[in-house]
Amino acid sequence: MIPKEVKPGDLVLAAWNAVVGAMNSLVVLPGRGILLTRHPAGCVINARSAINGFSGAWKVSAGTKSVKVARGFVNAMEPMVGDTLLSEAEIPYKATDFKDGRLWVGIKVTIDPATGKMKNSTQTTLTEKDLTVVVQSSPLSGDATGTTGFHPLALLLEKPTIRAVQIAYFDYQHSTAKKPTGPGKGYRHFFHVA
């Protein structure tokens, strides 16, 4: 982009136009991941640092016989796996659990059909069983009455090697809404980003 050097006798205007073109080509333009701030003294380039991995909630790591799920919260409560807090537990699965090579890891919420809310929703102790993380071969709750809700956290793929594809990244607030009468009446579960 820098013009060629001139020799005595060269045309000035051609050289001048080449310099104007070069000056235009040297303007710094911000591309992806760049924040550019122009000042009278020059421009400051800020680059977003390279991120090697996302460190959000519910990070799922797949093993050959179990999955590990990093800490996440629903209504500010950490789910249980059996009698153990999620972040301290591993969730086992079997090869036969896969259906069409797929298996979902997700939050399972059980509500009181009378109130539409989690049972004992104020409890945050190790006895809390209404908020758990499970593996199942469908992303749906499979409960026509709506007393249990399922929210997928990751999809486990069986082939070519077992790996987890992350679905959820955020903590959630859980709420329910009563479905109108008709097929599948009961509660619809919503997981909103907290």
Added chain:
Amino acid sequence: MKLALFGNKIVADFWNKQVLGALKKEEASSGAHIRVEKFPQGQLVSVKDSGMWHHPWFTSPTWDPKGGSTGRWECTVTPGFVDGVDPRVPAAEAEEAARLEAQKKGSGKGVTLGLCDCPQIPFYHFKAVTSAIPKFFQALGVKDHKEKVTINAAAEKITWDITNAQDTGPKERWLQQAQVYISKARATYSMDATVQGNLVMGQIVDYTVKYDMSSVERAGTRTRLLTAGEMPASYTPSLADRISGVYGDDGEDRHLVATVYFLSPADFNPPADGAMPAPDENWTPYVKHALFWNLCCVALNLPPVNVKQSAKDPFLAWFVGRYTVAPMATEGAMEAEMQRLLVAAMNESSNQGRFWTI
């Protein structure tokens, strides 16, 4: 910098060392994790994305020299999910089916590829962008706003020879786009009303709720990831449409994933007939994402099928008193008009679904 003159001439050595030397110092060089692309319109500085975490739906265009007959642009999309399921990719399924048939490894029918299968998704259609050019591309020369440099030679008292002067300014570039979007089929519904005169009770309005599942039968319930020059706009019938008897939409809920812009090389000249050829490997792709997180979608796909509501159900029928005493023909015309307006009013809402991020 003081201009070095010798008589009425600029000293060449001054020009080469001082002017060009100053320009060379302004050239950007790429450091760690930084990429510098040089254009006549400026130096584009970007962060290299190798090794970076990619959000769901992250779209990466690539040129496949073996795609199609002469090569083509394709893209990969980091798996994203709608209701916990990755979308099907019909274009990639068609390619895979054709490949299997070509290799005589089967008919290829029934091939299902989702985003988790990491398919290469071909772009078949492009749209030339000739208006509302994003400023980013204006800065790269898509629309020529270059003002010619004018020099008042007399004021500078320098003898300029303007013969054979050449315009060395940046050339205009051209822009095309392809869009990646998701589409989820659902039921549509409409309501029909029948107004009947009844001498005792007045007008009786019967109405029927009609559900149309044809888009679901055609496309299935699983979300699809599609490409086009421009994502089709959702059609929502206006009041005028509804009064004219058009009620339903097309039964598809769509959400834009990304727009992939293709910037022409500097020496590209569009054909005189205006028909822009598909971008080749000399065009530079840029991606503008519109979707960054996974989604939930809600639309009603389990309707009560074609349930007719009538006067037998007192909660759903409307009874309207006769509003005038008039000859039978006039009454009939008035009832028909009343029926038309009622239908338009009842079809004000649609079954359009909603997406939200999770």
